[in-house]
Each structure stands twice: as C-alpha cells, then as structure tokens.
Amino acid sequence: MTGIRLDSVTKVYDGRYLAVDDVSLEVPAGEFLVLLGPSGCGKTTLLRMIAGLEDITAGDIWFGRSNITMLPPKERGVALVFQNGALYPNRTTRENILFPLQMAKEEPAEANAKAVGVARILQIDSTLDRLPRTLSGGQRQRVAIGRAIVRQPRVFLMDEPLSNLDATMRTELRQELGAMVRDLDVTTVYVTHDQIEALTLADRVAVMRNGKIEDIGTPEEVFNDPATAFVAGFLGSPRINLMSATVKVTAHHRVTLELGTQSIALPPTDRRSLILNRHDGARVIVGARSDAFTLTSDADTQLTGSLRTLEFHGNQWIAFVECGLELVNPDLVGVQPPTAVRRMQNGHTRHAAEHESLLDKLRNALRRTPAEPPPEDPAPAHRRADLILEVPSNEGLKPRDTIRLAVDTAKLHLFGEDGRRIDRLTRQ
Numbered sequence: 001m002t003g004i005r006l007d008s009v010t011k012v013y014d015g016r017y018l019a020v021d022d023v024s025l026e027v028p029a030g031e032f033l034v035l036l037g038p039s040g041c042g043k044t045t046l047l048r049m050i051a052g053l054e055d056i057t058a059g060d061i062w063f064g065r066s067n068i069t070m071l072p073p074k075e076r077g078v079a080l081v082f083q084n085g086a087l088y089p090n091r092t093t094r095e096n097i098l099f100p101l102q103m104a105k106e107e108p109a110e111a112n113a114k115a116v117g118v119a120r121i122l123q124i125d126s127t128l129d130r131l132p133r134t135l136s137g138g139q140r141q142r143v144a145i146g147r148a149i150v151r152q153p154r155v156f157l158m159d160e161p162l163s164n165l166d167a168t169m170r171t172e173l174r175q176e177l178g179a180m181v182r183d184l185d186v187t188t189v190y191v192t193h194d195q196i197e198a199l200t201l202a203d204r205v206a207v208m209r210n211g212k213i214e215d216i217g218t219p220e221e222v223f224n225d226p227a228t229a230f231v232a233g234f235l236g237s238p239r240i241n242l243m244s245a246t247v248k249v250t251a252h253h254r255v256t257l258e259l260g261t262q263s264i265a266l267p268p269t270d271r272r273s274l275i276l277n278r279h280d281g282a283r284v285i286v287g288a289r290s291d292a293f294t295l296t297s298d299a300d301t302q303l304t305g306s307l308r309t310l311e312f313h314g315n316q317w318i319a320f321v322e323c324g325l326e327l328v329n330p331d332l333v334g335v336q337p338p339t340a341v342r343r344m345q346n347g348h349t350r351h352a353a354e355h356e357s358l359l360d361k362l363r364n365a366l367r368r369t370p371a372e373p374p375p376e377d378p379a380p381a382h383r384r385a386d387l388i389l390e391v392p393s394n395e396g397l398k399p400r401d402t403i404r405l406a407v408d409t410a411k412l413h414l415f416g417e418d419g420r421r422i423d424r425l426t427r428q
C-alpha cells in the first residue's frame with residue numbers, strides 16, 4: 001500500500017489565478033480521504049495534480065518514498081473515476097472492464113476472471129455482455145469504477161463520482177463504494193462538495209476553502225470540533241447559528257458573552273473562560289447548533305426571542321426565532337486578503353525551480369479571484385437575522401410566541417473574529 005504526501009503544493013493558473021495555495025497533506029497508506037469544499041475551492045485541481053493531469057506550480061508530491069512530482073500520469077499507478085465515467089460505447093461491460101488489462105497484456109483467462117470478479121463486487125455481473133447505452137446511469141458508473149480499479153492501482157482517485165445519479169442510486173452506490181474501497185485497501189482520495197458523502201465515506205475529511213485546507217480530521221472531529229467558523233458553517237443542516245458577541249469579564253474573572261441586549265454566561269470551569277478572562281472587550285463569534293438550545297418556560301433563561309415562522313421539513317420542524325442578535329455569515333467570515341505565494345524551500349524539484357522567479361514576482365502582486373464575486377458591503381459578514389432551530393414538533397408553537405431558550409454552553413463553539421477557534425483542537 002502507498003501513502004501520499006503533498007509538500008507545499010501550489011497551483012497558479014495562467015500565471016495569475018491561485019487555485020491551490022501551499023497545501024501540505026499526508027494521506028497514510030490505505031486511508032480514504034475526502035476533499036470537501038464549496039465550488040471553486042481547488043478540490044479538483046488538487047486531485048488532478050495527484051493524478052499528474054495538471055502541472056504543479058510549486059511543491060512536491062510523494063507516493064510512499066518516491067517523489068512523483070515529475071512522473072507522467074501513466075507511470076503513477078493511479079486509477080481515476082470522474083463524475084461522468086466515460087465508457088467505450090461500442091464495448092460491453094466486460095470489454096470495458098477488461099480494456100486496461102488487455103493494454104497491460106495480461107493473460108486473457110486471468111484477465112477475464114479478474115473482470116468478472118470486479119463486476120460481481122460491483123453487482124454488474126448480470127450486465128457483462130451489454131453495451132453502455134443499455135445500462136442505467138448507476139450501472140454505467142459502476143462499470144467506470146470497475147474499469148478503474150481492475151488493475152489494482154496504488155492510489156484510487158475519484159472526482160464527484162456520484163453527482164450525476166439520482167438520490168436513491170446515489171445512496172446505494174455510496175454505501176457499496178465505501179465497502180468496496182475498504183475491502184480493496186487502496187489509498188483513496190475522493191472529491192465532493194456533498195457533506196453527507198464526505199461524512200459517511202471518509203476516514204478523514206479535509207475541508208477546503210480558497211485553495212487551502214481549513215480543517216482536517218475524522219468526520220466526527222470536523223463536525224463536532226470544527227477548526228474554523230467556515231467549517232462549522234459548511235457542515236450540518238440546518239447551518240450552525242453564528243452569533244457575533246463581545247467578551248465581558250466581570251468580578252472574579254467571570255466571563256459573559258454579550259449578544260446585544262442578551263448575554264450568555266460561561267461557567268468558570270469552561271476552558272474557554274480561562275482563555276477569555278484576559279480579553280475583556282474582545283469580539284468573538286459564538287457557534288450554536290440546535291442541540292445547544294432547549295426550549296423552556298423558565299423565565300430566567302439565557303436567550304429570549306419571538307417565533308417568526310415554522311417550516312415543516314418532514315421529520316422535523318425548523319423554527320426561525322427573532323432574538324435581535326447580530327449573526328455572522330460563515331461563508332464570509334475570515335476571508336483573508338490574498339496570501340503571498342511562499343518562497344520555495346531548498347530541495348524542491350527542477351520543475352518547481354523553473355517557476356521560482358515567477359512565484360517571486362507573483363509574491364506581492366498575486367490577487368486571488370474568488371469563485372463568487374467579492375462582497376460589496378464593507379461589513380457583509382454580520383446581519384440581523386433569525387436563530388434557526390430544529391424542533392421535533394410544532395405543538396404549542398405559533399408565530400409571535402415568546403421563545404425562551406436554555407443554552408448548553410458546553411455545546412457552543414467559540415471562534416475569534418478571524419473565524420479561528422479560540423481553544424485548542426483535539427485531533428488524533
């Protein structure tokens with residue numbers, strides 16, 4: 001099995017567009033890593049650089065102990081599956097899966113046995129003698145996966161392989177794909193913008209934004225213990241509530257989070273209290289999912305609001321509660337002015353060295369063009385909006401009701417104004 005290591009990998013398109021920004025990453029042998037992030041964050045570019053389909057502007061890629069930065073794609077031993085796994089239209093399922101083995105001049109009987117075995121695992125053995133046009137989208141994608149893995153690659157790379165399938169097929173193939181990749185024990189990098197795919201499939205998830213990895217950890221770690229407000233906002237539905245607050249330190253170093261006219265007191269034993277009790281007046285962002293709140297009739301609660309509306313979402317209701325709070329848009333928090341491209345360190349490849357002068361020139365000049373147009377509002381991250389809460393039923397609730405919320409402070413996430421966690425992350 002082969003692990004993958006990326007050392008300060010950078011991609012600048014056309015000498016001016018910074019698509020991947022100094023990414024360093026280690027994928028241990030056999031790991032299933034998911035690259036997750038919004039459109040345009042650089043996931044596909046990173047995957048294509050690992051595959052060798054995209055030149056690397058700076059940095060190095062290692063498979064095991066070999067630096068493969070300069071190696072052509074064919075010599076890397078990677079298998080690739082794209083969104084639309086293109087098949088040979090005039091070849092049957094069997095012939096499509098056999099093709100890479102024939103190219104490798106494998107003994108025909110052995111090759112056929114392997115192709116049938118893979119088809120069986122992917123549950124397309126009943127379609128072995130059919131042409132792609134007679135298959136469903138899900139079956140065609142299975143054939144594409146079969147053709148990719150039949151040569152037992154060192155590394156398996158997938159770019160949104162399920163995104164063209166309908167919801168039922170997607171769930172089914174997702175589960176099978178997860179099980180199959182684990183059985184094969186191949187180091188896998190999988191690109192998606194779908195958080196459910198990421199959380200259900202991955203051993204670890206790397207959440208990307210603007211060409212960088214903002215957080216990496218097991219699905220539980222990135223969900224329960226996100227490194228930044230953006231990651232907290234990207235994972236989970238409904239989205240986490242992010243509230244703008246000011247730290248107030250009172251007698252005996254007690255810390256209160258002031259949210260306009262309301263406030264939340266942190267228990268003195270909370271480790272965040274120990275950090276914040278030296279930062280009176282600091283601005284922070286308080287993240288709270290629904291599980292941090294309990295509806296209560298107790299008048300002495302921490303947050304009070306008025307129910308604006310309720311939405312029925314099938315297995316739950318979503319309550320929109322006006323609390324007069326200043327809320328923060330997770331997509332905009334912590335958006336940094338462009339980072340300078342770093343000077344390459346000694347020992348980089350010839351390929352990278354060729355770009356050194358270009359990178360040096362770009363260093364101060366490079367301006368990242370975000371996928372979406374830059375916000376025009378000078379303070380767009382903050383707005384007055386509703387707290388969004390899941391409630392199990394609408395019983396006893398009607399618009400304009402007063403809503404009292406008890407807050408479980410242990411379930412709050414606290415970030416600085418730059419969107420980074422104020423306390424230390426726990427990671428494996």
Ligand SMILES: Nc1ncnc2c1ncn2[C@@H]1O[C@H](COP(=O)(O)OP(=O)(O)OP(=O)(O)O)[C@@H](O)[C@H]1O
Binds near residue numbers: 019039042045193371
């Ligand atoms: N060949 C190219 N030339 C110039 N810019 C490019 C090129 N390919 C990608 N980009 C830009 O680089 C950025 C990263 O693109 P990439 O396709 O890696 O993002 P992504 O996260 O995979 O997005 P999506 O999920 O939409 O595919 C995008 O904003 C894109 O416009």
